[in-house]
Amino acid sequence: MKKILVYIGFVLVLAQVSCTKNFDAVNTDPTQATASSFDANLLLPSIQWNYANGNTGYNGPILFQSMWAQIFASTSSGAANYYDNADKYVQTTGTFSYVVGSWNTVYGAAGYANELQNLTKDNPELVNLNSYGTIMKVMSMQYLTDVYGDIPYSQALQAKTGVNNPVYDKQQDIYNSMLNDLDGAIAKLDAAKPLPTSDAFSYKGDIVKWKKLGYSLMLKLAMRLTKVDAATAQKYAEKAAAGGTLAGVADDAYLLADDPHGYTNGNASALAVAGDVYEVRWSKTYIDYLRTNNDPRLGVIAEVPNAGLAANQSDAPGSTDPAIQLGLPNGYDLKQGATDITKSPGYPGGTGAGADVTPIGKYSRPRSSLYRNRSGAIFILTYAESELLLAEAAVRGWNVGGTSAQQHYQNAVVGALQSLATLGADAMISAPVANAYAAAHPLDVSSPENSLKQINEQYWATDGSLLNFVEAWSNWRRSGYPQLVPVKYPGNFSGGQIPRREIYPVSESSLNPAAYKDAASRLTGGDTWSARVWWDK
Numbered sequence: 001m002k003k004i005l006v007y008i009g010f011v012l013v014l015a016q017v018s019c020t021k022n023f024d025a026v027n028t029d030p031t032q033a034t035a036s037s038f039d040a041n042l043l044l045p046s047i048q049w050n051y052a053n054g055n056t057g058y059n060g061p062i063l064f065q066s067m068w069a070q071i072f073a074s075t076s077s078g079a080a081n082y083y084d085n086a087d088k089y090v091q092t093t094g095t096f097s098y099v100v101g102s103w104n105t106v107y108g109a110a111g112y113a114n115e116l117q118n119l120t121k122d123n124p125e126l127v128n129l130n131s132y133g134t135i136m137k138v139m140s141m142q143y144l145t146d147v148y149g150d151i152p153y154s155q156a157l158q159a160k161t162g163v164n165n166p167v168y169d170k171q172q173d174i175y176n177s178m179l180n181d182l183d184g185a186i187a188k189l190d191a192a193k194p195l196p197t198s199d200a201f202s203y204k205g206d207i208v209k210w211k212k213l214g215y216s217l218m219l220k221l222a223m224r225l226t227k228v229d230a231a232t233a234q235k236y237a238e239k240a241a242a243g244g245t246l247a248g249v250a251d252d253a254y255l256l257a258d259d260p261h262g263y264t265n266g267n268a269s270a271l272a273v274a275g276d277v278y279e280v281r282w283s284k285t286y287i288d289y290l291r292t293n294n295d296p297r298l299g300v301i302a303e304v305p306n307a308g309l310a311a312n313q314s315d316a317p318g319s320t321d322p323a324i325q326l327g328l329p330n331g332y333d334l335k336q337g338a339t340d341i342t343k344s345p346g347y348p349g350g351t352g353a354g355a356d357v358t359p360i361g362k363y364s365r366p367r368s369s370l371y372r373n374r375s376g377a378i379f380i381l382t383y384a385e386s387e388l389l390l391a392e393a394a395v396r397g398w399n400v401g402g403t404s405a406q407q408h409y410q411n412a413v414v415g416a417l418q419s420l421a422t423l424g425a426d427a428m429i430s431a432p433v434a435n436a437y438a439a440a441h442p443l444d445v446s447s448p449e450n451s452l453k454q455i456n457e458q459y460w461a462t463d464g465s466l467l468n469f470v471e472a473w474s475n476w477r478r479s480g481y482p483q484l485v486p487v488k489y490p491g492n493f494s495g496g497q498i499p500r501r502e503i504y505p506v507s508e509s510s511l512n513p514a515a516y517k518d519a520a521s522r523l524t525g526g527d528t529w530s531a532r533v534w535w536d537k
Contacts, residue, residue, distance in 0.1 A: 040119040040129060045200040047112040047136045049263060052255045052378040054105035055143065055470060057266025060502070062086075063098045065469040068498050069460065069476055070330055070484050073283035075341055075360060077334040079275030087330050088489035089499060089529070100505045102147055102470075106140050107156070113137035114157040127188050128207060129196045134185035135214050138178045139380075142221060145174050146474045147502050149533040150519040152512075153177065165512045168519035171534035172228070179221055179236050186214040186243065201380065202254050213253050215243040216386040223389045224478055226396070227537040237393045241400035245390065246383040249418050253381045259374035267467045268374045271366060278313045281363045285484065286464055287327030289457065296417060296437055298322045300427050301371075301465050302364035308352030312361050315368040328363040331487035339489065370423045371467065377422045379466045384419055387412035388459045391443065395451045409443040409455060416462040423466075456481035477536045499529040500536055 055061060066072040067086030076083035084090040085098060116133035120126040145151050153174045155166035169177075189211050199205040203213070222236035246252070257265035270276055282302050290298040302325045303318035305311050311318075326348060332341040341347065342359055351361030370376075391408035393400045417434040420427035444450040456479035463472035476484065477500060486498045493499075504527055508516045516527075523531040 038119065040116050040126065041196055041198045043112050043116040043119070044129065044132060044136075044196055044198050047109045047116065047133065047140075048200045048255055050105055050109035050112065051136060051140050051143070052257075052380065053266055054102050054109065054140075055266075055468070056378055057268075057270040058098065059101035059105050059266060060098050060147075061102070061469040062267055062270050062467075063094075064499070064502065065473040066467075067283070067330060069464070069469060069473040070283045070285040070482075071460075071464040071467075071469060071472060072286075072366075073281050073328040073330045074279045075328070075332055075334045076279060078279075080273075080279040083279065088333075088487055089492040089494045090489055091491075091493050095493075096506050099502050100507070102502070103144070103505050106143050110137050110140040110144070111157050113140065125194055127190055127193050128210075129194075131185040131188050131214075132196055132199070132210060134181055135210065135217065138182045138185075138221075139217055141174065141178060142217075142224075143470065145171050146224070146533065147470060148504060149501055149531070150174075150522060152515070165515060168515050170522070175221065175225060175535070176232070179218065179232070182214060182218050182221065183236075183239070186211060186218070189214075200255055202252065202256075209251055209253075212244055212246045212251055213381060215240040216245040216381055216389075218243075219245055219386060219389050219393075220381070223392060224474070224535050226392075227478065228535045234393075234396070234398045237389075238399050241390060241393070246381070246386040249383050249415050251383050252379065252419055252422065254377040254379045254422055256377055257375050264374045265376045265378055267378075268372050268376055272315065272372050272374065274313065277315050277365075277372075278358075279360070281328035281360065281365045282325075284327035284329040285482070286461070287325055287364055289461060289482065291322075291325070293441060294437075295461070296429055296433055297420065297461075297465055298325055300420060300429060301367055303367045304364055305351075305361060307361060308356040309358040309361075310352075310356055312351075312358045315372055317368055318365070320367065324362075325364040326362055328360065331489050334359065367426065369426045370420075373424060376424070379419070379422075379468055382415065382419050382462070382466065384412045384416035384462045385459065385471070387415060388455050388462070392452060392455050395448050395455070405451060405455075406443045406445060409458070410438045412462070413438040413441065413458065416458070416465070419462075420465060452479065453481050477532075494529040497530045500532045501529065503527050503529060 053059060063082060063085050067074065067083065074080060074083035074087045076087050082092050082094050084092050085095050113133045113136045117130060120130040141153060150168040150171050152166035153169040155163050189207055191207055195205040195207055197205065203209040218236055219240035222233045222240060225233040257263050271280060287302065299320050299322035303320050304324050305318040329344050331339065332344050333339050334341060348362045350357055350359040352358055387408045390400050391405045391412060394405035394408060414434045417429040417437065420429060444454050456475060459475050460472050460482055484498060486496060488496045504516060520527040525531050
């Protein structure tokens with residue numbers, strides 16, 4: 001990651017220099033980067049870091065999707081009242097700035113990718129770097145359109161050519177373009193050409209792994225369309241399977257943050273804030289799922305703090321005993337009214353005494369040694385996710401190779417358990433334990449619907465433990481699983497529904513009003529939290 005710091009820092013300095021133009025002195029600014037004067041390899045880690053950063057922490061996901069998908073829960077009172085956005089769908093003073101976080105950061109990744117493409121498009125020796133850039137641009141644009149709906153795509157990232165008010169493309173058109181662009185980028189990968197030299201992902205430039213990543217991304221794009229364009233979904237899912245998706249946990253794509261050099265894991269940074277240490281807990285929905293299935297992750301990812309308020313406000317290790325783990329129900333607070341946590345059904349009581357008492361002391365929180373590592377891994381796309389999507393495709397009767405849905409599902413469960421080790425030694429689940437668990441919990445093939453339910457619940461559980469909140473929420477919107485019960489908190493901004501999208505940044509209505517109004521008019525009910533994006537049926 002230290003190398004990333006050097007590269008990103010260089011790119012930022014270059015960007016600052018490149019914006020300084022002395023029009024009275026020269027017609028061509030010699031400080032402007034060109035394909036011949038700038039090593040485009042330096043852009044790749046900037047793309048990857050911005051994408052990963054936009055997927056984590058206070059850029060949005062932990063403040064919205066982490067609790068919309070009922071992975072986390074929070075009493076969100078006092079110092080951590082900003083979690084009202086997530087746990088109760090209630091606006092806070094920071095709501096609109098959180099909406100901008102993902103938009104700006106991930107569009108930043110797409111912007112770097114676009115520049116990389118421009119700098120490498122005419123150089124055959126840089127075809128692999130160009131393709132990596134396209135893969136990352138597609139990944140970034142999928143994130144943005146999944147979160148917001150219709151977005152600037154075909155005219156986006158072209159301000160330097162004079163396009164300052166880009167149209168918002170329809171999500172259907174965006175998906176068709178992304179699939180086509182991704183297909184072309186994978187096809188151009190060439191092992192005989194130089195490999196990129198600055199890959200910040202776990203792949204370190206490996207073209208074989210990048211090709212698998214490209215096909216697994218294609219599979220993810222395809223499966224998003226199951227309810228709106230089954231023919232296109234089948235076509236590209238089958239193409240991805242034939243091309244070769246991620247083949248094991250060694251193919252997991254992740255990025256290691258580097259806190260000492262300023263590149264901090266956003267989730268860990270958020271969870272290290274005093275209010276978050278105290279009030280962010282695993283949700284009852286999530287912990288109940290793990291307990292019901294006797295899932296070995298329960299004794300790995302969760303801890304109950306030691307008794308008392310001081311211990312609950314400290315990140316000192318708690319107990320990981322699976323028998324005592326308890327999820328916090330979503331939608332409660334510490335305000336001593338009708339929605340106070342002490343009024344929740346089955347309330348277990350608090351811990352501590354006197355001034356050191358806490359009413360939430362028995363609820364499980366994310367394990368400190370795993371989830372507060374500010375230099376820890378940020379997962380991008382995993383073998384387990386890919387195998388679960390292949391399992392679903394097989395259940396639908398699509399030709400995704402000779403492997404059965406049952407085997408894909410078993411592969412995914414083993415992979416999901418073993419991917420956790422990337423977070424640290426405390427998350428290690430041995431191969432014998434993972435294999436035994438998967439064998440004891442096979443796919444329910446009594447009906448296609450039962451299979452789809454089990455597959456997509458496992459997808460949610462997998463992304464939950466890896467803190468991939470937006471993907472867990474997006475796949476829930478698409479599949480309907482798990483069957484979540486929305487919170488009905490007074491004053492919520494989504495009509496008592498789990499939000500189906502983020503609203504557009506407020507600045508869009510003033511900076512790009514015509515395009516914004518056109519996009520908002522295509523949403524049923526307008527630019528609201530409860531409107532559904534095109535593929536969300």
